[in-house]
Amino acid sequence: MSDVDLGTAFIPALHKPPALLPIARHRETLLYMIETYPVTVVVGQTGSGKSTQIPQFLEQAGWCADGKIIAVTQPRRVAATTVAIRVADEFGCEVGKEVGYSIRFEDVTSSTTRIKFLTDGLLIREALVDPLLSRYSVIMVDEAHERSISSDILLGLLKKIRKKRPELRIIISSATLQAEDFRNFFSGSGDEKSLESESAADIGAIVSLEGRTYPIDILYMDTPAEDYVEKAVSTVFDIHTTEPKGDILVFLTGREEIDQAVQAISERSAQLPLGSEAILPLPLYAGLPTEQQMYVFDEAPVNFRKVIFSTNIAEASVTIDGIVYVVDCGFVKLRAYNPKTGIETLTATHVSKASAAQRAGRAGRTKPGKCLRLYTEEAYQALPDANIPEIQRSNLAPFVLQLKALGIDNVLRFDFLTPPPAELMIKALELLYSLGALDDYAKLTRPLGMRMAELAVEPMMAKTLLSAPAFGCSSEILTIAAMTSLGGSVWITHDGGKKEAESARRKFAAEEGDHLTLLNAYQAFVTKGRKEARFCRENLLNFKAMTRAASIRGQLRRYLERFGLAIDDSPAAAAHSDPATKAEQIRRCLTAGYFAHAAKMQADGTFRNVSGTTVLHAHPSSLMFNRKAEWVIFHEVMETGDKTYIRDITKIEKNWLLEYAPNFYKTK
DNA sequence: GAGCACTGC
Known part of the structure; x- marks a missing residue:
């Protein structure tokens, strides 16, 4: 349900003609600044029209000559789509023609697209294929003041790219007065010893737009x-x-x-x-x-x-x-x-x-x-x-992996807007090393590390997916990866319907734990349910979430195919395998990726991590909440209030930990 | 025996 599809509801009801927006008066100034300076910081309140008007001004001024594109990044999918719809409307074209958008699973652009709205995470991914983002003449990073991890990293990349592409124009849009920080970031060399710093005034301009809010x-x-x-x-x-x-x-x-x-x-x-x-x-x-x-x-x-x-x-x-x-x-x-x-x-x-x-x-x-x-x-x-x-309070493993894949080997020296604490970087490097994504010199391994970076799932799941062919369970792990990445929105829980949700889940319950239960639910959805909404209602499954799982699974499957990894998800293959053997293959494969998330159940029903230092509780939504187990691996751990909960739990054998992660557990 | 703000590939 986090997959909100509020679509049109997000379009602001105020629909003033563009000419009446305050920004219209700043058109010439903006175009002059962008022409003159490599970096322009635009400060404007909500309703100033910066996201919708600036790209159109640029297009009219010829910034799309020679087939170049104007990119506008947003931190959220809904914003990317709704702003694109509005701008296409003002531009007088169909969405996907001159004005389009691109988000995960939805590329509504074409060869005629001149203005493209996309999520900042997606633009970082494009850099994997086109490191200099050479398709774009202008890149506008909207809502940069929110300081999302992706937009922070994108700004760091753009700073690097600018040095090789002086003609590229960067626009940073921000609602608050952090404009100086953004400009100073682009004028600094990123290296304190260097004297090459250009002066802030040569690099960037700051333009302030008045908003349209009331006192x-x-x-x-x-x-x-x-x-x-x-x-x-x-x-x-x-x-x-x-x-x-x-x-x-x-x-x-x-x-x-x-x-x-x-x-x-x-x-x-x-x-x-x-x-x-x-x-x-x-x-x-x-x-x-x-x-x-x-x-x-x-x-x-x-x-x-x-x-x-x-x-x-x-x-x-x-x-x-x-x-x-x-x-x-x-x-x-x-x-x-x-x-x-x-x-x-x-x-x-x-x-x-x-x-x-x-x-x-x-x-x-x-x-x-x-x-x-x-x-x-x-x-x-x-x-x-x-x-x-x-970026200063997150697990950085997925981003360190992406930076390495972009050829940034020394991630500790990457030019961050604000550098994350060293402990966070070290923890991320350690995990990636233990997963085999990095070698002894902290270089990205090939093909494993590079492939992990390309997969759109977190590193431990990426490792699990890439190990699956060797365990003979690619089809099942693809499903499990898709289902766990939904983040708990699989089951519908209505008010007071806790018991029903519990019994609905029990229909798909697998003795081995939550991952196999998720697998059962998905398989029932695509076979017995024939992807029907009614089947989902009857079994208290979230139809939207299940549909999304199907697209995620499809995307991950295409990645594995591209890597040349065998996937047999024909019904015949499933029919010929012994369920118990299959379940063990899956559990072993999960251990190969999630060994760092292992725990042992105590006599009182709680869990301890491997070093025995932390008390972990099975989350009440887990099958393991009231079942016996010995060793388990889990997908996620989170501390809320005074308890630490683990979610998506599967039983494993202790010796598998040593088998698949000998180096990780040798020293503990 | 009890519960997770939000966003993204």
């Missing part, structure tokens, strides 16, 4: 709130009873808080004076089924005020019009990676000032608004200016 009143609390969920609920009632019409958007951190707040509003609504306007509370978070997410875009019924309780999804990814009041709890759940333990954590932390500003800005899209912050002004002043960039 927003910001209000703080006198004293800190003890319980911000409770405070959010009472604040909603205060706004409702004292403030004029207008919908309310409340930022909380997660599903639990949101459900709690929605329920509290429903219960207490009865106390509202008779005849007064009612409140319609709506939840919004990524785990919600798509239909329920869509409710937030509907206009509230007559005599109702719409109140949306949302996670961070409404901060940048989803735009809801008509919001006049924003209530901000001041917290967000952030993912971080601990290189010492290799465990990801998901914890509530204070928002940054930039985040708080972005949240407040959601109130002023259609008329002047108000933002009520559930913290004191002193607390606000103490907030960090910006979030820690993703």
